[in-house]
Amino acid sequence: MPHIQIDNDLPGIGGLLRQRPDTGGLINTMADALLRGPMSLTPGERELIAAYTSERNETPFCAGSHSAFAAAQLEGGKELVQAVLIDPESAPLTPRIRALIRIAAEVQEPVHVLADETIAAAREAGADDAQIHDTVLVASAFCMINRYVTCLGTDLPESPAYYEEAARRIIGEGYAATLT
Template identity: 60%
Template structure:
């Protein structure tokens, strides 16, 4: 049961944003910029970073929503997403994406500088400053989104197929027009 009264039946962050459109607009704009704006990372790769961080934070709503959006945009689909969420070190990823997920995991674990060795390993796989910047910012933002959703004890969807539909909606329309 949510810690606050939510005047709609929408699960997760969608319920919160519907109740508070004043905060929803900037939060959705951030998500849209990070996950759909200009980046050397594909939209699917950025959604995968969001899903991975959300999995590490045990925020089921975000892990499954962004996992579905990643699956809709990546070769390997949901099997790849599940493999990453289970163990990113053994999932069938490019060495660059694996190295970037290690950076994301360090951001999720603590508010401290990413270890020099982790950044050097990513650079050795071809990471540019923009790859590293975008990965750190996505991971940091999703720690905030996850804490928003989990901290208020939002409900999970009960409808079968909810996450797949959310993934299709996000892929087609993004976040700025969401809610």
């Protein structure tokens, strides 16, 4: 049960965003920019980073949502995403994405400068400055969003099918459209 009164029946962050369109609009604009806008990583790769960060932060709503969004946009679909959430070291990833997932894992930990070895391994695997930057930005944004969703005790969807329908909507219309 949410810790605040929510005057709509949307689960997870959707209820919070609809409740507060003043801040919800800003968060959705940020999500569109980070996850759908032009960046060095594909939208599927960015959604995978968001899903992985959310899983590590034990935020089921965000992990479920962004897993579905990543699966719909990545070759390998649900099986790939689940493999990454379980063990990214054995998941069928390119060395570059595996190294970027390691960066996301380190970003999710208590705040510290990323280890030189983590960055060197990403560069060795083919990641450039833009990809390293964008990975840190997406993972850190999801640490904030995960806390927003989890700390207020938002509800989970009643059906797992919710996530697949949300994936169709987000991929087709974007995040900002979900407030209307």
